[in-house]
Amino acid sequence: MINKRMKKLIFLTLFSALTLSSWKVSAQSKITYGLGVKGGMNLSRLIEKNANNKYLLSYLTGVSLEQLFSSRVSLSYALLYSRQGDITVFSNPGLFNRSRTRYNYLVLPIELRYRLKYYPFYITPGFQAGYLLYKRGDFLPKNGSTTYSLDQEEKIDVGLSLGLGCRFSKHFFGEAKYYQSIKTILKPFSAIDPVSGAIVHRTPPDVRNQTLSLSLSYYFLVR
Amino acid sequence: MKKSTSYLSLVILILVLTSSNCLANYYSITINGVQYYNGQTVYIDCTLSGEIAFRTDRTPIDNSNIPGARYWSTTGNYSVRSALGTPSGGGSEAFFYLQLSTDGSDGSINIQFWEGNTAITVYVTRKPTLTLNSTPTLCSSGQSGDHSATLNFSGPTQSNIKWQTTGGLTVNGSSSYTEYNNTNSQVSIQHNSFGTYSVWAEIPGCNNLQTSPITRYVGVPSGNDITFTRTGGSDPGFALCSGQTFNFQSSIALPASQYSYNWSIPQGSNSVSYFQSYGPNATVGTGSAGGGFVLQMNITNLACNTVGSTSRTFGIQNCGGYFRVAENPTSNTLLALFESTDDTKYLPHTLRLMHEKAGVVKEVKIRGKYSNEDAKTGLQVGMDVYTLPKDIYYLQGLYDDGQIQSVRVIVQ
DSSP, X not given: OHHHHHHHHHHHHHHHHHHHHHHHHHTTOOOEEEEEEEEEEEEEEEEOTTOOOBOEEEEEEEEEEEEESSSSEEEEEEEEEEEEEEEXXXXXXXXXXXXXXXXXXXXXXXXXXXXXXXXXXXXXXXXXXXXXXXXXXXXXXXXXXXXXOTTSBOSEEXXXXXXXXXXXXXXXXXXXXXXXXXXXXXXXXXXXXXXXOOEEEEOOOOOEEEEEEEEEEEEEEEO | OHHHHHHHHHHHHHHHHHHHHHHHTOEEEEETTEEEETTOEEEOOTTOOSEEEEEEEESSOOTTSOOOEEEEEEESSOEEEESSOSSSOOOSBOEEEEEOOSSOOOEEEEEEESSSSOEEXXXXXXXXEEEEEEOOOOOSTTEEEEEEEEEEOOSXXXXXXXXXXXXXXXXXXXXXXXXXXXXXXXXXXXXXXEEEEEEEEEEGGGTTEEXXXXXXEESOOOTTTOOEEEESSOOOTTEEETTOEEEEEESSOOOTTTEEEEEEEEEOGGGEEEEEXXXXXXXXXXXXXXXXXXXXXXXXXXXXXXXXXXEEEEEEEOOOXXXXXXXXXXXXXXXXXXXXXXXXXXXXXXXXXXETTTEEEEEEEOTTTSOHHHHHHOOEEEEEOTTSOSEEEEEEEEOTTSOEEEEEEEEO
């Protein structure tokens, strides 16, 4: 049910973006483009059932393209290298008391930027797709090597975001954004029990990415 | 009404206790059909080699919802690999192979699960353990009793249990005895005087892998069996330097559950400036030169209430070698004036000047630079300090026995 609603939202976001874009272009009105760089910090964690994972502090960086339709409405596209993950503190510490997960994603966020009428702020709802480039897990404190399967996670992570932005000048745009996956990041489980020989299937645990990011974009090409 | 409330409370209490117990043991791994929870040890037959399969589980077991492992690691000479392999369809891992150690060493499997803050550690051992089942108390000389041991063991049938004695004990009339091809052994141990017996198992099928030995003391030690020696420096023998502190310790660390120590100074307590004891340790401060004292260590066998003792006699002499600082405070030279001594071995081997923050700022080697004749007349060693910043320093003499004499000095 939730997935259907999310799909509808993604569709609406993309549809609005494309409609705005095509309408403006067809109207031959003045569309201003801004190409720039974007960087910031990420506080990320995994949302899991029965777990209260701690945030991992990391960063994101990349390029951003802004398509300004008016002084109040614009669309932003970016291609970012986003470092995410979490810290899990064990409820029963033994040889190890916590673990650290690091996921490095290549993410493509698309945001609608809409300036509030009486305030200098923008609300920025958006959609984001990410491609998992790298994964690493470590038991802490480190004692030998920690192993894990690179097959557990889906390569593609999709989700929705909502942010609050501020245009400081013609070139600078700052933003605080919340992002969450709309479905589990884990693959379905299917394997043969090596002891019993039985085939075991199961739905994957519901584990989602959650990030809180603070970023600053600098648009050096504005026309 | 009251009765029903009480019953309800009892049921709730039982439910709470049961559920908390279930939560505590929620996650597990299953090896050879047995679930092992956090902190438990799995014994794996030492004759096995290669890999054995295991899977992650929880209580109650639900085959349609096996908990997946997020991360895993091992310690010791063990390794774990996922049974899924590639391509597997991926998914959260639940089936593994454990690569067994080839040297019989101990290790552990550590697994963190998805959906929770839980990680479990299950210890793995290839060594069976031996337990002593019967240990009758033997107090009087000539007394004997039957002792038995069992190997906690689920492996090959071939195992030998070995017994060995020291001192005045015998096992089945000898100093050693071996029970072949058995996991139980019963022997007769005879107590003639203080001694020990040890028992361990040996598995021929695993390159004579031995279990950790169990050793027990019997009787009470006397001066022939036990003594005490100095700790924190070489043993001084008979002669102790005056004005110093010496730590002594029992030569055998007898178990506190079986024995107690009692230290005393039966003679010459006037020559002792400080005396304190705790268990097998005693500290004695020596008084003036020319005196002497006897230090005695009594040991009580708590089960038999029998006492054994050993003692040493010490004389006190003036070793000298200590220094005082002339011209303190000073701005040019620190002068260390040493007490006269017969031998340079009583002098510090090094004099060093320490600053609280800067550490060692100057150092002078004493050993080898002066003769015994110089030491007899009383040495004077100077150290230039006029280049140093004005502050508080510590002039330290480092002695062979590890002692450090420290004098606070002011450079102005």
